[in-house]
Amino acid sequence: MSRRMLLILAVTCAVAVGNIYFPQAIGPLVAAGLHVSPDSAAAVVTATQIGYTAGMVLLVPLGDRLPHRSFLVVLLALTGLALLAAGCASALPALIAASTLVGLTTVGAQIVGPLAAGLVAADRQGAVIGTLLSGSTGGMLLARTFSGTLGEWLGWRAPYLVAAVLALLLATVLAFAVPTTTPSSRQRYAALLAEPLRLLRTEPELRRSCFYQATVFAGFSAVWTCLALLLAGPAYGLGAQAVGMIALVGAATMVCTPVAGRLVDRYGPDPVNLVCILGVLASAAILTAGARGGTVGLATLTLGTLLLDTAMQSGMVANQVRVYALRINARSRLNTAYMTCAYLGGSAGSWLGVRVWSQAGWWGVCVLVALLAALALARHLLALYKFEESPARTRVENADDHGHHPGTGGSDQASYGTSVTRPRRRLTRRGRGGHATGAGQAPRAG
DSSP states (O other): OOHHHHHHHHHHHHHHHHHHHGGGGGHHHHHHHHTOOHHHHTHHHHHHHHHHHHHHHHTGGGGGTSOHHHHHHHHHHHHHHHHHHHHTOSSHHHHHHHHHHHHHHOOHHHHHHHHHHHHSOGGGHHHHHHHHHHHHHHHHHHHHHHHHHHHHHHOTHHHHHHHHHHHHHHHHHHHHHSOOOOOSOOOOHHHHHHHHHHHHHHOHHHHHHHHHHHHHHHHHHHHHHHHHHHHHSTTTOOOHHHHHHHHHGGGGHHHHHHHHHHHHHHHOHHHHHHHHHHHHHHHHHHHHGGGGOHHHHHHHHHHHHHHHHHHHHHHHHHHHHHHHTTOTTOHHHHHHHHHHHHHHHHHHHHHHHHHHHHHHHHHHHHHHHHHHHHHHHHHHHHHHHHHHHOHHHHHHHHOOTTOOOTTTTSOOSOSSSOOOOOOOOSSOTGGGGOOOOOTTSOOOOO
């Protein structure tokens, strides 16, 4: 994959993800412009998120059934039209309906990931996925700033109309830039929808990756849900703008995720997962000092959230590399299962965080994060122990038809849930991490 192609796909992720988050910054402007209460205007954000969840379940599995180029173009075109409808809405019900359609169709980032994984060699997938995740993070952060500033200048409709133009322009670019791909499945639509649940039942490595992401994302969501309550409380007495400034520090993860991806390519997902889970534990310890208030407390909150963001996003790169390696002909369905579990974990974390906050305050939230990370760590150490206890069995299961084994040039991407941890080799500096090849790809010479 060329750098130009990777940049286009990263921008696609940024635009698609940004469409979910930019309405959050213009809620008061929508309320004033349509003469409704702020609580009623908040339904626009809720509708977008509900639509996005539905799109994850109903549309993303089609990425294995339809050609990627035409599917992405249609999704972006529909998103652009829905954004135009939202920008021209004359009443709140029409805006809510259009926002639901925006969320439903702006799932392009979840299609781009499996597409990119199939366009690059297995030993570059981590770096590519990390770059795409950087695009998603940038879209999330910039969308809020962009929409808030533009809305203040030109009114609440302007962000919708500009986003519509961007989506339609990007659809045109992708129609010519994305290479032709062959669908990997011919299953009926109903079977595609049921497949993510079946994969969760039959793929242990998918369940493991989902568990890691769900627990870590739950802790992440708990922190960010309760951070606004802490900053607005007596310890700080700050407003929502302070939360936004701390959130901007998370832009550093745009640099960290490609680095994490390269480490995954070299050493495999498991070592990166271990470091990231330990990073979440360390962030929980640092964040506890935020309860003190003052300048020191604010500094520890900034450092702790930065470490938490970096660990969560970098761990996601490792998890997705592991998930995409399981079955190359079912990557979109695997991604549906993985992302659905992650979002369920995040929702549960927000719910738990608020309740823990009401009973135990900020200290309780930090303990919750530490407990969730400890669960992930225990599961990870168990997986590493089982892998170390049965290296011979794992190597036999992963051997290809030519007798090649992981770390010696053969395929080390498991098709049915075996570990994709790459044993080290005493060869060249690049070869220390082992080279992985997906199922159905030609093995590389050692």
